[in-house]
Amino acid sequence: MNAFNPIVHIEAATIILILALLSLKLKLLDRGGILASIPIGYVIYVFGGVDYFILLLVFYLTSGAATKLRVRQIGKDVLDKDSIRGWRNVVANGAAAAIISLLNIAGFNRGRVTAAYLGAVGTAFADTLATEIGLLYPREPRLITNMKRVLRGTPGAVSPYGYLGGTGALLILILSSMAVGVTDLRLVVATMVSGVLGMTIDSVLGATIQSKYRCVICGKLTESRVHCGTTAEVVDGISIIDTHVVNLISTMLGALIAYLIASA
Numbered sequence: 001m002n003a004f005n006p007i008v009h010i011e012a013a014t015i016i017l018i019l020a021l022l023s024l025k026l027k028l029l030d031r032g033g034i035l036a037s038i039p040i041g042y043v044i045y046v047f048g049g050v051d052y053f054i055l056l057l058v059f060y061l062t063s064g065a066a067t068k069l070r071v072r073q074i075g076k077d078v079l080d081k082d083s084i085r086g087w088r089n090v091v092a093n094g095a096a097a098a099i100i101s102l103l104n105i106a107g108f109n110r111g112r113v114t115a116a117y118l119g120a121v122g123t124a125f126a127d128t129l130a131t132e133i134g135l136l137y138p139r140e141p142r143l144i145t146n147m148k149r150v151l152r153g154t155p156g157a158v159s160p161y162g163y164l165g166g167t168g169a170l171l172i173l174i175l176s177s178m179a180v181g182v183t184d185l186r187l188v189v190a191t192m193v194s195g196v197l198g199m200t201i202d203s204v205l206g207a208t209i210q211s212k213y214r215c216v217i218c219g220k221l222t223e224s225r226v227h228c229g230t231t232a233e234v235v236d237g238i239s240i241i242d243t244h245v246v247n248l249i250s251t252m253l254g255a256l257i258a259y260l261i262a263s264a
């Protein structure tokens with residue numbers, strides 16, 4: 001078992017230290033994000049293996065590059081959140097994948113655990129690229145629940161570009177999983193179906209239960225608790241369910257869907 005091999009721990013510590021320094025230098029994560037990413041990356045490397053870790057890295061670096069490109073194209077103001085990801089974002093997108101990696105020492109079937117892992121990472125990856133590519137859509141997106149046109153960046157807003165971006169992310173993940181040799185036809189189907197459903201669940205939760213705020217200074221509707229440097233007021237949704245909680249729930253459900261497909 002990998003987890004009991006000291007060499008694997010030395011490898012994991014070295015690689016994660018290098019990546020942490022690189023992430024800080026490239027401003028992919030803030031300090032809190034770096035601190036949160038260390039245990040998540042470590043657990044995935046040690047309990048999932050280097051192949052799981054490479055898939056995580058593909059998601060992380062592609063998402064980071066997509067965000068940098070979007071900020072360069074249309075700026076960072078559309079999303080009301082910093083383009084440098086913090087610890088909440090890291091936990092929301094990585095916690096499910098780390099917990100699933102632990103299942104490998106609990107005697108679960110490796111193929112099904114890998115399907116769940118691909119479901120969790122795929123949902124997070126699809127949702128992230130759907131957001132980034134969706135922002136380039138020239139028209140107003142529609143709210144997934146009633147299909148009315150809403151402002152860009154509204155939680156639960158969907159567009160053809162968004163789905164294209166999400167599907168592209170899943171194709172990248174599938175090709176990467178083929179390259180590291182962890183997938184087969186059943187897992188490819190599980191990854192694609194769970195990822196598309198996972199990002200759709202994310203949009204539905206975003207449109208319904210996610211908390212929405214109105215800035216008390218400029219009056220803009222936003223999904224962030226703080227706007228114009230002040231605490232914004234809650235106007236809709238459940239206050240503890242923010243965008244990160246929605247992400248966490250969606251990645252867990254994406255993992256469950258993939259696990260069930262792989263078990264069928």
Ligand SMILES: [Zn+2]
Nearest residue numbers: 215218227228
């Ligand atoms: Zn404001």
